[in-house]
Amino acid sequence: MQQNPSSDSIVSLRDVQKSFGSLRVLDGVSFAVERGEVLALIGRSGSGKSTALRCIDRFEKVDGGEIVVCGHRVDRPDVDLRALRQDVGIVFQSYNLFPHLTIEQNITLAPCAVKGLAHSQAKDLARKVLAQVGLEEKLHAYPEQLSGGQQQRAAIARSLAMQPKVMLFDEVTSALDPELTAEVLKVIEQLAADGMTMVMVTHEMGFAKGIADRIVFMHRGKVHETGPASILTSPTTPELTQFVGTGNLKS
Amino acid sequence: MSLQLDFPAVLERWTSFLAGAVLTLELAAFATVLGALLGTLAAVGRGTHNALISGPCKVYVETIRNTPLLVQIFLVYFGLASLGLKFSAFAVAVAALTINVGAYTAEIMRAGFEAIPRGQIEAAEGLALSRLQIYWHIILLPAIEKVYPALTSQFVLLMLASSVCSQISAEELTAVANYIQSDTYRAFETYIIVAVLYVILSLVMRAGFWGLGLVLFPRRRRLGTPL
Ligand SMILES: Nc1ncnc2c1ncn2[C@@H]1O[C@H](COP(=O)(O)OP(=O)(O)OP(=O)(O)O)[C@@H](O)[C@H]1O
Ligand SMILES: [Mg+2]
Numbered sequence: 203m204q205q206n207p208s209s210d211s212i213v214s215l216r217d218v219q220k221s222f223g224s225l226r227v228l229d230g231v232s233f234a235v236e237r238g239e240v241l242a243l244i245g246r247s248g249s250g251k252s253t254a255l256r257c258i259d260r261f262e263k264v265d266g267g268e269i270v271v272c273g274h275r276v277d278r279p280d281v282d283l284r285a286l287r288q289d290v291g292i293v294f295q296s297y298n299l300f301p302h303l304t305i306e307q308n309i310t311l312a313p314c315a316v317k318g319l320a321h322s323q324a325k326d327l328a329r330k331v332l333a334q335v336g337l338e339e340k341l342h343a344y345p346e347q348l349s350g351g352q353q354q355r356a357a358i359a360r361s362l363a364m365q366p367k368v369m370l371f372d373e374v375t376s377a378l379d380p381e382l383t384a385e386v387l388k389v390i391e392q393l394a395a396d397g398m399t400m401v402m403v404t405h406e407m408g409f410a411k412g413i414a415d416r417i418v419f420m421h422r423g424k425v426h427e428t429g430p431a432s433i434l435t436s437p438t439t440p441e442l443t444q445f446v447g448t449g450n451l452k453s
Numbered sequence: 454m455s456l457q458l459d460f461p462a463v464l465e466r467w468t469s470f471l472a473g474a475v476l477t478l479e480l481a482a483f484a485t486v487l488g489a490l491l492g493t494l495a496a497v498g499r500g501t502h503n504a505l506i507s508g509p510c511k512v513y514v515e516t517i518r519n520t521p522l523l524v525q526i527f528l529v530y531f532g533l534a535s536l537g538l539k540f541s542a543f544a545v546a547v548a549a550l551t552i553n554v555g556a557y558t559a560e561i562m563r564a565g566f567e568a569i570p571r572g573q574i575e576a577a578e579g580l581a582l583s584r585l586q587i588y589w590h591i592i593l594l595p596a597i598e599k600v601y602p603a604l605t606s607q608f609v610l611l612m613l614a615s616s617v618c619s620q621i622s623a624e625e626l627t628a629v630a631n632y633i634q635s636d637t638y639r640a641f642e643t644y645i646i647v648a649v650l651y652v653i654l655s656l657v658m659r660a661g662f663w664g665l666g667l668v669l670f671p672r673r674r675r676l677g678t679p680l
Contacts, residue, residue, distance in 0.1 A: 298576035312580035
C-alpha cells in the first residue's frame with residue numbers, strides 16, 4: 203500500500219541475533235513494518251515470537267543485528283529508551299493495569315508524568331481513548347472491577363493515550379474466553395482501520411488472516427516463511443503447512 | 454499473704470504519667486516517620502545493582518537487626534558525647550529509635566517491593582516512565598499496601614521498645630514510672646498503670662494506622678476490602 207516502503211519503515215529488524223545463555227532464540231531475524239501496516243507474528247510456542255517483539259521495545263537487548271524503530275537505533279547501547287517508548291506502545295497478555303489506580307488514573311499517569319500534559323487535558327484524553335475501546339463508563343472503576351476483556355481494552359486505551367506511532371501486541375487475547383476475545387479483537391480491528399501501525403503476536407489465525415497485511419511465520423528462531431495473509435491458506439513450506447493444519451486456522 | 458493495692462497514692466501523680474505517655478507517643482511518632490523514610494531508602498538501595506549502594510545498605514540492616522536496641526541507644530548516646538556533640542536525651546532517643554526501626558522497615562519494604570509483579574514494572578517502562586517515577590507511582594503504594602500489617606506492627610513494637618530510652622533519662626513513660634515508684638514505694642501499682650497506659654498508646658497507634666490506611670489505599674475503601 204506504500205509507494206516507497208524503504209523510507210517509510212516504522213520498524214525494521216535486520217539479521218537480529220539473541221540468545222538466552224546457550225539457547226539461541228533469534229537466529230538472524232529480519233522483517234520490516236511500514237507505516238499503517240499490520241504485521242502478524244505467528245509460530246509454535248517457543249519459536250521466539252515474544253522475544254522478537256520485546257526486542258523492538260528493548261525489553262530484551264539483542265546480541266547482534268540492527269533494529270530501527272521510528273528512527274531510534276534500538277540495537278545501540280546509547281538508545282534513548284524513554285524517547286523510544288514514547289513512540290512505541292506495548293500491550294501484554296496479562297494486561298498489567300496498575301491495581302491501585304482507577305482506570306482514569308491508569309491512563310492519565312504517563313501522559314502527565316512523561317509528557318507533562320495538564321491534568322484537565324489528560325482527563326479529556328482518557329475519555330477519548332476509553333471511548334475508542336468502548337469503556338467510557340468505566341472511567342472511575344478500579345481494574346479488579348473489570349472483566350478480563352475490559353481490562354485488556356483499558357490497557358490498550360492506556361497505551362493509546364501516549365499517542366504511539368506503532369503498537370505491539372503480545373497474545374493479548376490468550377487469557378480470555380472466546381466472547382471476551384471477540385470484543386478485544388474488535389478494538390484492534392478498529393485501530394487497524396484507523397491506520398495504526400501494528401505488530402502482533404497472535405494464535406488467532408482467523409483474525410490474523412482477516413486483519414494482517416503481512417504474516418511472519420517464525421520457526422526455530424528464524425523467519426521461516428513470510429508474505430501476505432494468503433500464505434495462511436496456501437503455505438509453501440511444510441512447517442507452515444503443518445502449523446496451519448493443526449487446527450490453528452479458526453475463522 | 455495479703456495483697457494491698459493503693460492506687461490513689463500513685464494516681465496523684467497523673468500529670469507526670471500523662472507527660473510521660475505523651476513523650477513516648479512523640480518519640481514513637483518521630484521515629485516512625487523518620488524510620489519509614491530511612492527504611493524505604495535502604496530497601497531501595499539494597500535492591501539496586503550498584504554494590505557501592507546495596508553493600509552499605511545491607512551492612513546497616515544486618516548490623517542493626519543483630520544487636521540489642523539498648524546497646525544501639527548507648528552507642529548513639531556515648532558516640533555523640535565522645536565527639537563532643539551535645540544533644541537532648543529526646544533527640545538522641547529519636548535518632549537511635551529511627552536507626553533501629555529503619556533497619557526492620559527496610560526488610561519489610563524489601564519484601565513488599567519483591568511482591569510487585571514484574572509485569573507491572575514492564576508496563577510502566579513501556580509507558581516511558583522513568584525509574585524514579587516507577588518507584589513513586591507504581592511500586593511504592595502497592596508495596597506498602599502488601600506489607601501494611603507487618604509494617605504497622607513494627608512501629609507499635611518500636612513504641613513499646615522505646616521504654617529502654619529511660620536508660621538515657623529521656624523522660625518517657627517508663628522513666629516517669631521509675632521516678633514515681635521510687636518516690637511512692639508503690640512499684641506494683643505504678644507498673645500496672647504504666648502497662649495500661651502502654652496498651653492505650655498501642656491502641657491509639659493502631660487506630661492511627663487504620664485511619665492512615667483509609668487515606669493511603671482509597672481502592673480498599675471503595676471496594677470494602679479490609680487490610
Ligand atoms: N528471559 C528468558 N530467559 C531464558 N530463556 C528465555 C527467556 N525468555 C524466553 N526464553 C526462551 O526463549 C525461547 C523463545 O521464547 P519466546 O517467549 O520468544 O517464545 P514464543 O514464540 O513467544 O512462545 P509462546 O507462543 O509460548 O509465547 C523459549 O524457549 C523460552 O523458554
Ligand atoms: Mg510468547
